[in-house]
Amino acid sequence: MPSARPFVVPANQRADTTSLLTSAGAATYASTLHDVVDDVAARLAAVTQPWSGASREQLGALVDAVDLDAPGAGTTAALRETAELYATHAVWFHDPAYAAHLNCPVVLPAVGAEAMLAAINTSVDTYDQSTVATLMERRLVAWTAARVGYPAGDGVFTSGGTQSNLQALFLAREHAIERELVGGAPGRGSVLPRLRVLTSASSHFSVERSAFLLGLGEDAVMAVRTDGDGRLDPEALAGALADVDAAGDVVMAVVATAGTTDRGCVDPLAAVADACDVAGVWLHVDAAYGCGLLVSRTRRHLLAGIERSRSVTVDYHKAFFQPVSASALLVRDPRDLARVAWHADYLNPRENAEPNQVDKSLQTTRRFDALKLWATLRALGPDGIGAMVDDVCDLAAAVHTDLADDPELRVVGRTDLSTVLFRYEPAGLAPEHADRLVPLVRRVLFESGRTLVAKTVIDGVPCLKLTLLNPAVTLADVRRVLDLVRTTAQALVEQDEMLSDDTGAGR
Numbered sequence: 396m397p398s399a400r401p402f403v404v405p406a407n408q409r410a411d412t413t414s415l416l417t418s419a420g421a422a423t424y425a426s427t428l429h430d431v432v433d434d435v436a437a438r439l440a441a442v443t444q445p446w447s448g449a450s451r452e453q454l455g456a457l458v459d460a461v462d463l464d465a466p467g468a469g470t471t472a473a474l475r476e477t478a479e480l481y482a483t484h485a486v487w488f489h490d491p492a493y494a495a496h497l498n499c500p501v502v503l504p505a506v507g508a509e510a511m512l513a514a515i516n517t518s519v520d521t522y523d524q525s526t527v528a529t530l531m532e533r534r535l536v537a538w539t540a541a542r543v544g545y546p547a548g549d550g551v552f553t554s555g556g557t558q559s560n561l562q563a564l565f566l567a568r569e570h571a572i573e574r575e576l577v578g579g580a581p582g583r584g585s586v587l588p589r590l591r592v593l594t595s596a597s598s599h600f601s602v603e604r605s606a607f608l609l610g611l612g613e614d615a616v617m618a619v620r621t622d623g624d625g626r627l628d629p630e631a632l633a634g635a636l637a638d639v640d641a642a643g644d645v646v647m648a649v650v651a652t653a654g655t656t657d658r659g660c661v662d663p664l665a666a667v668a669d670a671c672d673v674a675g676v677w678l679h680v681d682a683a684y685g686c687g688l689l690v691s692r693t694r695r696h697l698l699a700g701i702e703r704s705r706s707v708t709v710d711y712h713k714a715f716f717q718p719v720s721a722s723a724l725l726v727r728d729p730r731d732l733a734r735v736a737w738h739a740d741y742l743n744p745r746e747n748a749e750p751n752q753v754d755k756s757l758q759t760t761r762r763f764d765a766l767k768l769w770a771t772l773r774a775l776g777p778d779g780i781g782a783m784v785d786d787v788c789d790l791a792a793a794v795h796t797d798l799a800d801d802p803e804l805r806v807v808g809r810t811d812l813s814t815v816l817f818r819y820e821p822a823g824l825a826p827e828h829a830d831r832l833v834p835l836v837r838r839v840l841f842e843s844g845r846t847l848v849a850k851t852v853i854d855g856v857p858c859l860k861l862t863l864l865n866p867a868v869t870l871a872d873v874r875r876v877l878d879l880v881r882t883t884a885q886a887l888v889e890q891d892e893m894l895s896d897d898t899g900a901g902r
């Protein structure tokens with residue numbers, strides 16, 4: 396009879412674990428990371444424009460050429476190859492000629508913290524996985540809540556403003572349904588189609604998409620009239636609130652925006668809060684962009700009234716110079732968060748007395764993004780961050796003034812924060828022609844890699860957009876970007892004239 400022998404994999408067939416981060420491999424960890432850091436530092440020092448400008452075909456070929464099924468090349472070779480592919484063609488948000496979207500350059504304490512949290516790999520879902528990290532995240536939530544004006548507020552870090560808005564509207568939906576059920580509604584299904592969200596047409600698209608995800612009706616999100624700068628008109632809001640009520644429907648939430656994505660304008664929060672108080676509805680303030688004002692020394696007053704909301708979205712990765720991702724949802728009343736709590740025997744049973752952040756989050760496993768903000772606050776203090784926020788707002792104001800009587804570039808609207816909307820409109824250029832130039836200029840500049848500007852549509856009119864979030868950028872830097880816009884637009888107009896001459900000659 397054969398004896399039962401334990402099954403042992405021969406040593407030469409076992410996995411090579413030298414690539415794992417372990418105590419025994421601490422020296423390898425250090426040398427590996429130092430190599431990566433040295434490489435990125437050398438690349439940073441050599442950056443002269445936002446990105447390489449490689450074509451999509453070139454990039455596609457480079458990406459497709461990598462054989463992901465090939466035997467491993469080892470950590471050093473793989474990281475070298477990866478940097479060559481990724482870092483060579485990435486977009487550098489810190490470059491002074493990057494002025495497109497809501498991306499900020501990042502501060503070093505946060506980058507250091509990012510390296511720390513990636514290596515230690517805490518998940519802040521339950522206390523038994525995260526211990527001190529849970530307490531640090533809670534301190535930062537309380538710190539931000541206090542800045543908002545929620546003395547007993549609570550909240551949770553999220554992956555971004557999109558997720559924060561979704562969670563806020565989820566809480567608001569449950570609040571509204573609960574109230575309707577208490578009021579005699581026959582069931583959840585009867586309430587859902589009657590729920591409405593009031594917001595401005597300038598609010599972020601995640602509001603409408605959240606309503607869709609939350610099962611609301613197609614017309615649930617209603618655009619309230621705005622002023623000339625796209626700010627919610629409080630009188631129109633009061634009227635809309637009454638209209639919904641008169642129609643027998645239910646306002647689930649009013650969403651005000653503190654810093655609209657395109658214009659950087661702040662809704663009149665106090666007047667909006669007045670209207671919400673009268674109607675007794677949930678006010679959510681989307682301060683994904685405008686949250687930097689919480690630490691501003693000169694512009695905090697723009698947020699006056701935010702403390703009267705019931706929930707707030709903040710994006711530290713937009714206005715606190717944090718690496719992606721770092722965001723939070725805050726609530727004035729901690730009990731509101733209980734609506735997301737779900738209990739699992741293996742993770743966070745009901746009777747568990749430990750402080751489990753998963754009870755407040757739509758995510759389960761979750762990064763310790765709060766560490767970055769922690770290190771940043773300790774390095775710069777709130778005033779240090781606030782001064783950077785003020786700098787970018789001052790810069791945008793200076794650009795607006797600079798362009799006030801520019802013969803070619805016409806500024807569109809104004810901003811409370813740091814955006815500049817404009818069009819290339821020299822005398823004699825037809826408006827339709829100026830419209831067509833907007834996407835062309837953006838694309839030509841993008842493809843050159845020399846400067847990145849964004850485009851959008853304001854009140855039906857296509858515009859170019861600068862989003863200025865780099866406190867190291869000067870007015871001279873922005874003038875250089877605008878000169879590139881000018882010369883590109885001029886060249887396109889000349890080219891166009893040649894083209895129309897050609898077609899004319901052929902007729």
Ligand SMILES: *Cc1c(COP(=O)(O)O)cnc(C)c1O
Pocket residue numbers: 497554555556557558560598599601652654655656681682683684710722
């Ligand atoms: C950017 C933005 C969002 C979305 O935030 P993400 O972090 O990109 O998910 C929401 N609201 C406003 C006003 C924004 O500008």
